[in-house]
Amino acid sequence: MATLQMQGIEKQFSGVPALRTVNFEVKAGEVHALLGANGAGKSTLMKILTGAYQLDGGTITIDGQQVSIESPQDAKALGIQCVYQEVDTALIPYLSVAENILLDRLVQAKGSGLINWQRLYTESEELLRGFGFSIPVKMTVEECSLSEKQLILIARATVQKAKYVIFDEPTAPLSTKESERLFQIIDQLKKAGVGIIYISHRLPEIFEICDRITIMRDGQHVITTETAQTSMDEVIGHMLGKSFAEEFPKEIVPIGQPVLEVKGAKGGKVRSADLTVHEGEIVGVVGLVGAGKTELARLLFGADAAEAGEIKLNGSTLRIRDPKDAVDAGIVLVPEERRKEGIFVEESVKNNLSVATISKWSPLGFIRRGVEAGQAKELVQRLGVKTADISQLVGYLSGGNQQKVAIGKWLDTDASIFMFDEPTKGVDIGAKSDIYRLIGNLAKQKKGILYFSCEFQEVIGISDRILVMFEGRIVKELSPEGATQELIMYYASGGE
Missing domain, CATH: 3.40.50.300 (P-loop containing nucleotide triphosphate hydrolases)
Incomplete structure (x- = not known):
């Protein structure tokens, strides 16, 4: 043969x-x-x-x-x-x-x-x-x-x-x-x-x-x-194989009132999604390749058109037609493809960190460069970005530092919901720990977090609740205490 x-x-x-x-x-x-x-x-x-x-x-x-x-x-x-x-x-x-x-x-x-x-x-x-x-x-x-x-x-x-x-x-x-x-x-x-x-x-x-x-x-x-x-x-x-023995620096944060409520979200690969995120809560959305995680994030961010569904933020119904509507309402996204969609690789660290809040430094259309630079330096220190200078092009930073910049540009906005799509993809263990800490600090500030990932152990370690997706649907809700990699894999692979 x-x-x-x-x-x-x-x-x-x-x-x-x-x-x-x-x-x-x-x-x-x-x-x-x-x-x-x-x-x-x-x-x-x-x-x-x-x-x-x-x-x-x-x-x-x-x-x-x-x-x-x-x-x-x-x-x-x-x-x-x-x-x-x-x-x-x-x-x-x-x-x-x-x-x-x-x-x-x-x-x-x-x-x-x-x-x-x-x-x-x-x-x-x-x-x-x-x-x-x-x-x-x-x-x-x-x-x-x-x-x-x-x-x-x-x-x-x-x-x-x-x-x-x-x-x-x-x-x-x-x-x-x-x-x-x-x-x-x-x-x-x-x-x-x-x-x-x-x-x-x-x-x-x-x-x-x-x-x-x-x-x-x-x-x-x-x-x-x-x-x-x-x-x-x-x-x-x-x-x-064996459990991934990585420490997750997660703090216990009081869970508050509902911030984001989604009912019947549908569009593209997303066939049906109902979910709620509370103040200070990290909700993990987990699934395998093709399950619809990224598509759900894009739908909620207005990057893809919704065919049906209702989105409420702090009790008010939103009409999100594009990402600007989402950002204006208080929903931001750190996308999976950071070099294509999360950062400007040919721009400086300073310009990347100020792009989401540029209106703060530009009254009457004139950019206050000194204030902008000062804010960028403060963010670099707070984020732990390893860079020679804020004028360095982001494209020359390591993957982990690029991801910190992609996250950092949203930190000084008034967003209520932060969505992270595969935030530790291509990132070393040290930078992973820094990213988990950043997300934990956002939860302490009563922000609602949606954490999309196909890394099962990571989701178990960082989440307060876990939603499992399969073929465009949220098919199961699990608690971190009751979740195992095997159980998540079972539901993510079509088990019932």
């Missing part, structure tokens, strides 16, 4: 091991799940397989022959394809469905100056029909739905005669019905002898469609087992 094997794979970044002698294999005609918590090394391993990264040690063999994969082109030539969760990054929106499916052939044909357009359209239609779908092949990709875009990527992989296909969180953007269609296609590929590597945080679907499971943790291989020989509880135990 044809087999792809990765043996003893090692990878380091700046001297820090990301993969340590990892073994993984996938056979032709099987669906093999690759599982692990965030940071386990799954993505790094697959980037090596697809040529985005080069391995530092180990070997890759296909059908017993050792191969060298130094670029994505090498991987494709060997029959390795990837269907990414972010389908838009792999498609050209202004080209037609047919052009995207047969993109490689189109490039070759343009080189010779000869393109048989009718043949291009006919072959694309036949490919899609083979999967049981009918998509107008002359339609541009930007007009397609998410599920149609995924189908286009699968059709492209098929026409390129893929032997092994990686599905990276493929159901995250899909509805239940669209996911069922995807599973049918995967079954067709499996029957055609294609080896499938399936990465997902949704355990019920792993047990539905996968033949074997490999689990990684902390850059190492933990176990490979037949799906039929294990259980969801065992998989969760292998994924989490």
